[in-house]
Amino acid sequence: MAIQVPIKVFRYRPGTAPHFERYQVTVPDDATVIDVIEGVWAEHDRNFMFRHACHHASCGTCAVRLNGYERLPCIVPVTEALAGRQELVVEPLRNFPLVGDLVVDVAGFFQKQAASGLVITRAAEATLSGQPFAHSELFSQAGALEERAYNRFENCIECGICISACPTMAATDKFWGPAALAGIRRATLTTGDCQEKAALLALADSEQGVWRCHSAFECTESCPQDVDPGGAIMSLRREIVGRKVKHLFGAG
Amino acid sequence: MAAPHVIVIGAGSTGAATAHDLALRGLRVTVLERGEIANCTTGRNHCLLHSGGRYCVKDQESAIECIDENLILRRIMPDAMELNGGLFVALNEADLAFREKFIEGCEQCHIPYREVPVKRALEMEPFLNPGLLAAVQVPDGVFEPFRFCLAFLATARHNGAVVRTYTEVTELARAGQFITGVKVLDHRTGKTQEIGADLVVNATGPWAGRIAEMGGVEVPVAPTAGVMVTVDQRLCNLVINRMDKPADGDIVVPQRLTSIIGTTSWAILDPDQIEIPKAHIEKMIQKGRELIPAIQRRVTRGVGAAARPLIRKANTDEREVSRTFECFDHQRDGVDGFVTISGGKTTTARAMAEKAADVVCAKLGQRAECATRTTPLLSYRLFYN
Ligand SMILES: Cc1cc2nc3c(=O)[nH]c(=O)nc-3n(C[C@H](O)[C@H](O)[C@H](O)COP(=O)(O)OP(=O)(O)OC[C@H]3O[C@@H](n4cnc5c(N)ncnc54)[C@H](O)[C@@H]3O)c2cc1C
Ligand code: SF4
Secondary structure (H helix, E strand, O other): OEEEEEEEEEEOOOOOOOEEEEEEEEEEOOOEHHHHHHHHHHHHOOOOOOOOOOOOOOOOOOOEEEOOEEEOHHHOEHHHHHOOOOOEEEEOOOOOOEEEOOEEOOHHHHHHHHHOOOOOEEEOOOEEOOEEOOOOEEEOOOOOEEEOOOEEEOOOOOOOHHHHHOHHHHHOOOOOOHHHHHHHHHHHHHOOOHHHHHHHHHHHHOOOOHHHOOOOOHHHHHOOOOOOHHHHHHHHHHHHHHHHHHHHOOOO | OOOOEEEEEOOOHHHHHHHHHHHHOOOEEEEEOOOOOOOOOOOOOOOEEOOOHHHOOOOHHHHHHHHHHHHHHHHHOHHHEEOOOEEEEEOOHHHHHHHHHHHHHHHHOOOOOEEEOHHHHHHHOOOOOOOOOEEEEEOOEEEOHHHHHHHHHHHHHHOOOEEEOOEEEEEEEEEOOEEEEEEEEEOOOOEEEEEEOOEEEEOOHHHHHHHHHHOOOOOOEEEEEEEEEEEOOOOOOOEEEEOOOOOOOOEEEEEOOEEEEEOOOEEOOOOOOOOOOHHHHHHHHHHHHHHOOOOOHHHEEEEEEEEEEEEOOOOOOOOOOOOOEEEEEHHHHOOEOEEEEEEOOOOOHHHHHHHHHHHHHHHHOOOOOOOOOOOOOOOHHHHHO
16 A cells, blocks of 8 residues: 655755655655655656665665654655654764755764774684574685685674664764774674784774763664664773773782 | 876776776876766666576676686675575575576686575575575675775775866866766866866766767667665575576575565666666565565565666567676777776776777876786775775
């Protein structure tokens, strides 16, 4: 069944005043909010700017503020987003420079993401939905069989939702931010190299690091991928303090 | 003398890889994309780094392209892929009868494979249909399409290419029989602008026909849609394929904590307006469950569709159309300075780019060999540096 969805969207171009515009978009009743956003472009205004790619929460491009909260519109059903409301309200993420309409400039964010050097694949955990799986013989880069752990992509999809939700990011840009710190934390867990680990912890301990966080945990609350950046920041703090204490007593 | 300037229209996998190849050969490159990187077919595909197994019986030309490129991409793009391999599983007598042809196909297409005993397959993949009769492992993989394109474009930018997103080509500029550039609408500013070029490459996938039309030529690209359904559970580590010739709903691709079931195939007219038939979603779940019974409708996380840019041949059934690619030098249609590269797959994007860049360089008198087979790509994140 097709339904009519009223949507109020943020419109903006450099040099003009930001404002909202209202549209009606027709989508199937099992559509998600990204279909409605795309419908604004397809049915009403081919100049409308928004980001999207995968439509299954893997690319991280489509994040917006939906009805006042950071969401990935590709995985929010329209019916859920409309429940108890007259219309959908869609705005760009906060704490990023605006480019146009729903599009924000993610360059600075990705530069920070690069700081940890964390590669986006990691060894898959020893269990899959609770069930153990056997060791693996996989094809190597040259196509020969070799024994190696299964790998998988990191949970963080670099969507920027935690940046938008973070009160510290709202106050200062001089903060690595939740996602990069979560990346630094993951990198400290995966590296076997002591020096590299020390360098990562020094990054986390720097002026832009974990001490800027106000422990609001908005990041953990809003992250669509259960990355728990807030928890990662707390772990980094404990590790940094632990090392300093050890050092103080001459054991470091 | 400044190097010739080439405009590449489209920043899906084809345009991204083409920009990289051309920049590496010393050309000045500008990429024009009407939306976000990978916002169309590439962004919404099945994420399968093909081993070629899927095509090794019916379409060996594609299968060989796939395995060759698979082995190259593993080396040049290590950070945007899960290299876990794939299993082809036989679930009934008909599948079992296909096994011999499948193995023969793997051998003919030099696809590495190994037969996996049923018991072992179930140890590797505990959620697999326990009634399976045979399993063969091949080097399939999983990529992340957006970052796949970013990696090519990061490297292209590093070599001097300019990438402009939200910049839509509205017209091709023409002087006599030559295409001399493009007219664009920059959505960021609302302004139109003319950009001159020594050559224009049309890498717009299922839109290739539209851009070709702007140049007054035709390309036989038939947009053919397909649906993918993502469920919110990772139920396999390897890609699980049905051991049969390609059909609807015969692959489950794991990605992060999800599994993506695909796909279907139907011809469409406008790739901007794909209506997903509800029956296709149900079919994905139902066919997916044959492979992995734990797949459930209630945990559907996302449903997406995209349009393949298939090259139309005399044959009409879209499942039978070869998945290979083609490069059209429109000089043969009486229009010079204009090249279309279409068809193919994301897996074969680098090879498509090589073919297109060979044609472009020959036309522009740029003497440079293709170096993309051995040049490692930069991290996708550096696209934003
Ligand atoms: C359902 C489905 C599943 C698939 N699964 C796989 C798979 O698992 N593995 C695999 O390897 N391949 C797969 N493919 C094939 C693969 O996705 C495509 O072959 C490939 O993505 C095509 O890339 P492209 O760059 O040619 O086209 P696109 O990705 O569509 O890129 C074309 C670009 O051109 C842009 N454009 C269009 N018009 C203009 C204009 N006027 N101005 C500026 N820009 C413009 C568009 O915005 C778009 O970004 C699948 C395809 C489909 C449909
Ligand atoms: S940590 Fe979570 S919210 Fe932040 S960028 Fe990564 S996935 Fe998005």
